[in-house]
Amino acid sequence: MNPAESGAHRTAPAGVTTLLVIAKEPLPGRVKTRLTPPFSPVEAARLAEAALADTLRTVRVLPAARRAVVLDGAPGPWLPSGIEVVAQGMGGLDERLAAAFGACSGPTLLIGMDTPQVTAADLAPALSRAAWDGCDAWFGPAEDGGFWALGLAAPDPGLLRGVPMSVPETGAVQRRRLVDAGLTVRDLPRLRDVDTAADAAYVASLAPHGLFAAALARSTRVAAG
Template structure:
């Protein structure tokens, strides 16, 4: 049965030099983009395998051959990440669950609790190991729930969760996950999901190209 929830994925197109720049070095820009593409592909696989009313990729950049059928694509708006997240939720007036492309270990089983149907005034929050959040679900999205939340800092998750509570929402939590931001994250997440495209891409790239590292 299809859940009455829209699944949103916010992502950046896997273009060398524009994604996962914190992985270079030891990885080359091309290797970092290959790893990012695999992470995005695994994430979209999970979205396609999960029951949802709509599946929407909110993309910074142009879609490529990595995009599977069954995913709507809309461009990200301009502005900071808080503005872009708020705009992503504005795409659908109903309940929506948003995830990023940095948790390729996610699967439909991890998303399932937030797709089983929500009560009035509920929100879902997936904390990330770095202090941020990897997922956010809102029944009646409003820009004020996101705008002004400081992004990409250790207190991002705490501030966002507090914003939900202060709005009178009942916050339910998904399992904490680790985002892929650093080389240490790459290795740990690949070990957690050894059968995915992400782990295969990491294995192919190894520890990064020696030539790329030497060039720097």
């Protein structure tokens, strides 16, 4: 049983780190557009909703001082209890990420909604009581060259503004920005984002009991039929 299933109704433990998930409301035509084709916009939105739900259910049971989804859109039935909703800022992704950090104080870890396979073990190094001892930043590289997680002991929006987003060098530029600022950076595991149908199949195989895998199986059966 994965964390999303086993801990959905458990009292969330306290911690020292604010834990954020940046996300879009899963509406057809607005999310996961690179999945169409082979999936329809409605199917792609259902996959995005399942990915977000899996991510938030994992976040819900992790030790954190505060848990919030930084949302572009309106919350829906995918939102579990214990998760605060914060509206995203305006501008490009770098500006929106910067605004999310700028609204926080103290250690903050932000993750995306595109890695539904993420586990408590993947995030544990950045959420322990000793996570920030001698560490200024946590960085989670993505296989496509981006990043799926970023943590800052002292949130500084200037560390994100101007970083080119959604390009193969995004992760390298962001990590270099941290190092050049004199920060001590530790790395989280490298994960694969869901952008394409091949990504979806691979990620579902890593978390076969999650909502995302179930949604993908339903979509695949419909397409095959």
